[in-house]
Amino acid sequence: MTPHDGVIRDEPVVRDRAVVRDRDLPEGDVARRSPAKQRQGRARSAIWTRRLAVAALVLAALNLRPVVTSLGPVLEEARAALGMSATVAGLLTSVPAVCFALIGSAAPRLARRHGPEGVVxxxxxxxxxxxxxxxxxxxxxxxxxxxxxxxxxxxxxxxxLPVVVKQRFPDRVGMMTGLYSMALNLGAAAAAVTVPLAGVFGGDWRAGLGAWAVLAAVAVPPWVALARDGRRPPGKQDGQQTGRQAGRAAGGHAAAGAGAHVRVARSPTAWALAVFFGLQATSAYVIMGWLPQVFRDAGLSAEAAGLLFAATSVLGVPLSFVLAAVAGRLRNQSGIAVLLGAFGLAGYAGLWAAPAAAPWLWAVLLGVANCSFPLALTMIAMRGRDGATVIRLSAFAQSVGYLLSVPGPILVGALYQHTGGWQGPLAFVVCLMVPQIAAGYLAGRDRQI
Known part of the structure; x- marks a missing residue:
């Protein structure tokens, strides 16, 4: 019993301080402490969710190329085991672009129903x-x-993926696009270890090819967590805050459905993005499919041709990150698109004139030109006014773009077979760089849909 202000009150004996809760504290202390604790908890949760989103984006990007590139080193063994004809094997080179165009167009509808994270x-x-x-x-x-x-x-x-970047990192679109573009290039280059992986399993090509499923499986758990977070109402997600930031990064189903009425096909900027995306993809497929053969036909050894091709791929790892980060800080990316196109013109013109004279220079120039891909992704994320529009713009630009890219490598092969040399095919690719530069200039202007 203790006297306090003339009143005798029972005072409970507290043997363990851990049992004291906010309801046991004076009302003023609860008002002061609880909001602070809540803000601190939300801040920690937001940091954790952003780190999780970074990991999920990188792991997803690492898996966007091995499905295609891991098969090349063991294609001969796969054909022999499956009885696959050369025609069907050639079809495999065009299947990715067709699949990306047709299936990618369904992404906005799926995202409206299940949320972008759930679909990924x-x-x-x-x-x-x-x-x-x-x-x-x-x-x-x-x-x-x-x-x-x-x-x-x-x-x-x-x-x-550009949509998730726009929602989760609205103030770092360029940097995050560059990060996952860098991971994408790493995934493409890492497929060169398919044969060594097969060697680990006694030279079994099936085990070497199937080992890439482990990398894809590792990417699943982070997206499970992000999908759960994405189903929360806007403003309640761990990675977002209420107010202005939640408005910029409209999340989940609400964002996916809010821009359903936007008709990107009527926008000149959307068409410029689609043409730019398609022509840069054409150039990339020509480089991936034919560049080593160009060097070998010029008299270089198979080993040298392989190293030159590897140089074009490896260059994209650091350059993708730097270029997308810089582009994301600019309101207008037209100058970068024109500059990359100029690198491509110089590289292809050098191959056309004298492929064996300065092969490393041509390889470096074309490696820089290949960075048009992360630039296109960055522009897609920046041209859309909100996450919902980015979903539709990304689907439109990539679907139309990949369809445009299908004939290019086939025509290059047909010209090579018909003429028996590379001057005709390379002249054709040089001509394609001109509309790519024009489309990139238009797509890079400071416009929003």
């Missing part, structure tokens, strides 16, 4: 399943079906 989660699961099963089937049709299944997962991820 399903895409990563499809990649993991397709990669795990396709090496161990015994027929070409099933092999192609499982490859298409994995490519479908990549197609929706291609469209929706």
């Amino acid at each position: 989660l399903a895409g990563m699961a499809a990649v993991a399943l397709g990669l795990a099963l396709r090496p161990f089937v015994g027929s070409t049709p099933v092999f192609l079906t499982l490859s298409g299944f994995a490519l479908a997962g990549i197609a929706v991820a291609n469209v929706l």
